[in-house]
Each structure stands twice: as structure tokens, then as C-alpha cells.
Amino acid sequence: MLAGGGLAAAAPALAQEEEAAEAEPAGESDAERPTPAGRTGLPLPRFVTLRADEVNLRTGPGTRYPIDWVYRRRGLPVEIVDEFDTWRRIRDWQGTEGWVHQSMVQGQRGLLVTGKRQTLRRRPEPEAPAVALLDAGVVGVLERCQAAWCEVTAGGFSGWLPREAFYGLYVDESLE
Numbered sequence: 618m619l620a621g622g623g624l625a626a627a628a629p630a631l632a633q634e635e636e637a638a639e640a641e642p643a644g645e646s647d648a649e650r651p652t653p654a655g656r657t658g659l660p661l662p663r664f665v666t667l668r669a670d671e672v673n674l675r676t677g678p679g680t681r682y683p684i685d686w687v688y689r690r691r692g693l694p695v696e697i698v699d700e701f702d703t704w705r706r707i708r709d710w711q712g713t714e715g716w717v718h719q720s721m722v723q724g725q726r727g728l729l730v731t732g733k734r735q736t737l738r739r740r741p742e743p744e745a746p747a748v749a750l751l752d753a754g755v756v757g758v759l760e761r762c763q764a765a766w767c768e769v770t771a772g773g774f775s776g777w778l779p780r781e782a783f784y785g786l787y788v789d790e791s792l793e
């Protein structure tokens with residue numbers, strides 16, 4: 618079974634929504650927060666996914682700024698690198714940066730298969746049976762990650778991928 622490059626995994630949005638995290642943490646001053654540039658109190662940078670099939674990337678934080686790029690991949694993982702009011706500066710897997718409205722991103726964790734075709738495995742072992750082959754460019758959902766492997770859903774299949782096979786997770790990050 619082969620999941621093609623244009624195929625996006627369909628999965629329910631189970632992660633916390635970006636807007637739900639907008640409240641200030643009680644009892645913390647600006648100096649104590651891990652993200653002095655952001656108002657959400659969430660760490661910067663952090664991975665999120667695009668919420669819509671069409672997301673405008675702007676040159677600045679507001680609708681008065683021109684659209685520089687249009688993303689057309691719901692679930693695409695991006696990093697939030699800065700926050701201003703209701704706008705999020707994001708960076709994609711190619712290093713492109715710009716601003717999107719907070720309503721266009723969600724806290725669900727996703728992945729983008731990079732490099733060559735990857736084998737999705739039944740267990741987190743290099744010799745485990747193959748579940749599917751995933752082409753570069755396939756978008757999926759990160760379920761959880763161990764030291765070297767992550768459980769994912771992509772192209773309608775669930776299984777395990779090595780951490781280095783995709784974009785969407787920091788080197789030292791674990792996911793439960």
C-alpha cells in the first residue's frame with residue numbers, strides 16, 4: 618500500500634486548540650514566563666499544524682500587510698516562533714517565515730514526511746512488518762514519540778516511523 622505525496626491523513630482534532638491557551642497563567646509575572654515575547658504563556662518556538670486548507674502567510678501581523686504566500690495543506694506542521702496580539706509568526710519546513718492569524722493554527726501535532734519514501738512499521742523496530750510506504754510530502758498526525766520512533770497516522774494508516782524521517786518534532790522532544 619502506498620500513500621502518495623498529495624495525500625493528507627484524516628484524523629480528528631484531539632489536541633488543545635490554540636485559542637484555548639490564550640489565557641494568562643495565574644500568579645506568573647511576565648519575567649517568570651518562558652516566552653517573554655508571547656502573550657499566551659506557551660513556549661516559543663513550538664510546533665502546531667495549519668487548521669484550514671487555505672492559509673494566508675502575511676508579511677506582518679495584520680490584514681493590512683500583504684499576502685506573501687498561500688498554504689494549501691490542512692494539517693501541515695509549522696513552528697510558531699513569535700506572537701503579536703492574535704497573530705502568530707510561523708516558520709515552515711523550508712525556513713519560510715511570515716504571519717498568520719491564530720485561528721489558522723491548532724495545537725494538534727503533525728508531521729511532514731521528508732527526504733525519500735519512508736516505510737511505516739507495525740512496531741517501533743527497523744525489521745517490523747511494513748504497514749505502508751509514505752512518499753515525501755505526506756502529511757500526518759503525531760500520536761506519541763519514544764526515543765527513536767514515533768507512532769503516527771498518515772494516509773489512513775497507523776504505525777511507527779523513525780524520528781529522523783519527518784519534520785514536526787524537536788530532536789530532544791518526547792510526546793505522550
